[in-house]
Amino acid sequence: MSEYDDATRLETGDDPTQRHGTFSEDWMIGNAVNGGLVMTTALRALGEHLAADPGETTEHVDPVVLSAYFMTASQPGPFTVTTEVMRCGRTLSTGQMTIHQAGDDGRPVERMRAIGSFGNLTDLEVQRQAAPAEMPPPDQCLSADQAPPGFLSNAKFLDRLDLRLDPDTAGWALGKPSMRGVMRGWLRLRDGREPDTTLLMLALDALPPVAFDLGLFGWTPTLEFTGHVRRRPEPGWLQVTLGSDTLGGGMMEEDAMIWDSAGNLVAQSRQLCGVRTPR
Amino acid sequence: MSEYDDATRLETGDDPTQRHGTFSEDWMIGNAVNGGLVMTTALRALGEHLAADPGETTEHVDPVVLSAYFMTASQPGPFTVTTEVMRCGRTLSTGQMTIHQAGDDGRPVERMRAIGSFGNLTDLEVQRQAAPAEMPPPDQCLSADQAPPGFLSNAKFLDRLDLRLDPDTAGWALGKPSMRGVMRGWLRLRDGREPDTTLLMLALDALPPVAFDLGLFGWTPTLEFTGHVRRRPEPGWLQVTLGSDTLGGGMMEEDAMIWDSAGNLVAQSRQLCGVRTPR
Numbered sequence: 001m002s003e004y005d006d007a008t009r010l011e012t013g014d015d016p017t018q019r020h021g022t023f024s025e026d027w028m029i030g031n032a033v034n035g036g037l038v039m040t041t042a043l044r045a046l047g048e049h050l051a052a053d054p055g056e057t058t059e060h061v062d063p064v065v066l067s068a069y070f071m072t073a074s075q076p077g078p079f080t081v082t083t084e085v086m087r088c089g090r091t092l093s094t095g096q097m098t099i100h101q102a103g104d105d106g107r108p109v110e111r112m113r114a115i116g117s118f119g120n121l122t123d124l125e126v127q128r129q130a131a132p133a134e135m136p137p138p139d140q141c142l143s144a145d146q147a148p149p150g151f152l153s154n155a156k157f158l159d160r161l162d163l164r165l166d167p168d169t170a171g172w173a174l175g176k177p178s179m180r181g182v183m184r185g186w187l188r189l190r191d192g193r194e195p196d197t198t199l200l201m202l203a204l205d206a207l208p209p210v211a212f213d214l215g216l217f218g219w220t221p222t223l224e225f226t227g228h229v230r231r232r233p234e235p236g237w238l239q240v241t242l243g244s245d246t247l248g249g250g251m252m253e254e255d256a257m258i259w260d261s262a263g264n265l266v267a268q269s270r271q272l273c274g275v276r277t278p279r
Numbered sequence: 280m281s282e283y284d285d286a287t288r289l290e291t292g293d294d295p296t297q298r299h300g301t302f303s304e305d306w307m308i309g310n311a312v313n314g315g316l317v318m319t320t321a322l323r324a325l326g327e328h329l330a331a332d333p334g335e336t337t338e339h340v341d342p343v344v345l346s347a348y349f350m351t352a353s354q355p356g357p358f359t360v361t362t363e364v365m366r367c368g369r370t371l372s373t374g375q376m377t378i379h380q381a382g383d384d385g386r387p388v389e390r391m392r393a394i395g396s397f398g399n400l401t402d403l404e405v406q407r408q409a410a411p412a413e414m415p416p417p418d419q420c421l422s423a424d425q426a427p428p429g430f431l432s433n434a435k436f437l438d439r440l441d442l443r444l445d446p447d448t449a450g451w452a453l454g455k456p457s458m459r460g461v462m463r464g465w466l467r468l469r470d471g472r473e474p475d476t477t478l479l480m481l482a483l484d485a486l487p488p489v490a491f492d493l494g495l496f497g498w499t500p501t502l503e504f505t506g507h508v509r510r511r512p513e514p515g516w517l518q519v520t521l522g523s524d525t526l527g528g529g530m531m532e533e534d535a536m537i538w539d540s541a542g543n544l545v546a547q548s549r550q551l552c553g554v555r556t557p558r
Contacts, residue, residue: 064530065503065551067346069373069394071366086392087350091529091553092502094348096392113365113375115348115392117502119528126527128460128493181407214407223371223396224344226505228532228551230525246509246544248405249398250370251343253507253547265525268532270549272344272507274370 002193003160004202008041010081016052018082019045023101025076029157032073035222036202037157038112039068042097043198045081050093050118053085059120060093062197066116067226074111075101092117121197124231132259133241135166138186142170161206162190172212183210183242194235195260200267201227203238204256210242211252211275220252220273227256227269236261250275281472282439283481287320289360295331297361298324302380304355308436311352314501315481316436317391318347321376322477324360329372329397332364338399339372341476345395346505353390354380371396400476403510411538412520414445417465421449440485441469451491462489462521473514474539479546480506482517483535489521490531490554499531499552506535506548515540529554 007027010019021041023033043063051058084096094117103109135141141164166184171177185207188195195203204227209220239259246253252275258267286306289298300320302312322342330337363375373396382388414420420443445463450456464486467474474482483506488499518538525532531554537546 067348067394067503067505069346069365069396071373086348086389094350110365113394115346115394115503117348121528124528128524128526128531130524224346224394224505226346226503226549228525228549230527245407245409246507246547247407248509249400249403252407268525270505270507 002191004193008044020080022078023076027157029155034157036205038074040198040202042114046083046095046097049083060118062121064117064119065228068112068114069224070112070222071110092119121232129265132239132263135184138164162188177213177215181214181244183207183213185240187238187240195233197229200229204269210244210254218276223272225271229267231266233260233266234262281470283472287323299359301357302355306436308434313436315484317353319477319481321393325362325374325376328362336367339397341400343396343398344507347393348503349391349501350389371398400511408544411542414463417443441467456492456494460493460523462486462492464519466517466519474512476508479508483548486519489523489533497555502551504550508546510545512539512545513541
C-alpha cells in the first residue's frame with residue numbers, strides 16, 4: 001500500500017453517510033494538512049459511498065469536477081467525512097462532502113465543504129485540448145533536494161512528492177522571482193504510486209504557490225478550489241503548470257493545468273487564495 | 280424597479296433560512312429558466328440571509344466566489360431558496376444555497392445547489408489584471424435584432440438583454456462558425472438597470488454558448504459553474520469574452536471574462552457543460 005493510499009484510507013461504521021480517518025503530520029504544509037490531500041480524501045469518501053449504494057450507477061468511478069471551500073485549516077488527527085448523494089444521472093453522479101474535526105472544546109469544526117460529480121472517463125474521445133507547455137525534461141529540472149537549507153523544513157508534504165521545477169520558473173527560490181506569475185514542474189509520488197483521476201485533484205494543488213513567482217512569500221490559503229478532470233492519466237510523470245492573472249484586494253487567482261506522460265491534458269483547476277503579508 | 284430586480288425578488292416567512300419567489304417565463308432559454316438568473320437569485324437569498332442575521336458581518340455585501348451545480352432544469356413557477364451560513368470570517372462569509380421547485384407529483388425537486396462567499400469589494404487595490412480583449416464598439420457589433428428570423432424565438436431571456444456580438448465571432452449565426460471556440464460581445468440589461476457584483480454572475484452565463492463557434496448547436500446544459508467577482512463594475516456596458524480549450528467525452532469547458540466600462544476586469548468564470556447532439 002502506498003503512502004497516499006494509506007493517508008486517505010477510511011473506515012465505515014453504521015452510518016453509510018459517514019467515514020472516518022486520521023490526517024497524518026506527514027502531509028502537512030505549514031501549519032495545515034495539505035488541502036489537496038483533504039480534497040482527495042473527501043472524493044474517496046464520496047466514491048466509496050456511490051459504490052456502496054446499490055441504487056446508484058456504479059460505473060461513475062472517476063471524479064470529473066470538484067468545488068471545495070476551505071473554512072478552517074485541517075490538523076493532524078482524526079476526522080469525519082460526511083457524504084450526501086444529490087443526484088445520479090446518466091452521465092454524472094453528484095454529491096456533497098463535508099470534513100469535520102473536533103475543535104479544542106471537542107465540538108466538531110468544519111474544515112472543508114465540497115460539491116463534486118463523478119462520471120466515467122474510460123476510452124474518452126477527445127476533440128480539443130490545450131497543448132502541453134514547453135519545459136526541460138525532469139532530469140534537467142530542480143528537485144526539492146536542491147532547495148536552500150531550511151527552505152522546506154516546514155513542508156513535510158513535499159517529502160511525499162518527487163517535484164522537479166523548471167529552472168526558468170524557480171528563480172524565487174534564490175530570491176529572484178520572475179514576477180510573471182508562472183510556475184512549471186514535473187510531479188510524481190515519491191513512493192512510485194501511479195496517478196489516477198482522484199490523485200489528479202491533489203496534484204493540481206501540490207506545487208509551491210504561484211504567488212512565490214510574484215515575490216509574495218506569505219501564506220496564501222486556498223479559499224475556494226474548483227478542479228476539472230478531463231481524462232485518466234497514463235502512468236509516469238505529471239507535467240504541471242500554474243499561472244495567475246489576477247491579484248487584488250488581498251486575494252488572487254491561481255490556475256493549474258496538468259498533462260500526463262502521453263502529453264494529454266488530464267486536469268485543470270482554478271482557485272481563489274487569500275494573500276497574507278508575511279510577518 | 281427593474282425587470283431583473285423584479286425577477287429575483289424574494290419573500291420571507293417564519294423560517295430565516297428559507298425565501299420564496301417565482302421564476303418567470305420571461306427569463307427562459309430553451310426549455311429552462313436561464314441558469315444565470317437562478318444563480319443570482321440564490322446569491323440574493325444568501326446576501327439577504329447574511330444581512331438579516333445580527334451575528335454576521337454586515338459589510339460582506341459583494342459575492343466574491345460562487346460554485347453552482349445544476350441538477351435539473353428550473354421551470355417557470357414558484358421556487359424556494361434555502362440558505363445556510365457556514366462560516367463568517369474577517370474577509371469572507373461563506374454559505375450554501377439550494378433551490379427547489381415542486382415536481383409533477385408535488386414533491387420538492389432540487390434544481391441547483393451552490394456554495395459561495397461574500398466579501399466587500401469597495402475601494403479595492405488591484406495589482407494585476409488581464410487587459411480587455413480588442414473588439415469593435417457596441418454600435419459596430421451585431422445585435423440580437425439582426426439575427427436570422429426565428430433564431431431567437433426560443434430565447435425570451437435574450438429580450439431582457441441588449442447583447443452586441445463582435446462580428447468576428449458571430450459567423451456561427453450565418454452557419455459559418457470560426458471553429459476557434461471564441462465568442463465576444465457587449466452586454467447590458469435592456470431596461471437600463473446598471474450592473475452590480477451579483478448581476479455579474481448572470482452576465483458570465485448570458486452570451487450564446489461558445490459551443491456555437493465550434494459548430495455545436497445542440498443543447499449545452501451547464502453542469503457546474505464557478506464564477507469569481509474581482510471588483511465592483513462601473514455603470515455602462517460590460518465587455519464579455521468566452522473561450523474554450525477542452526472538448527471531449529460529451530463535455531466541454533467554457534471560460535468567461537468580463538471587463539467593465541472603465542476597462543477593469545470585474546469577473547471571470549469557468550463552467551463544465553454537457554454537449555448534446557441536436558435531434
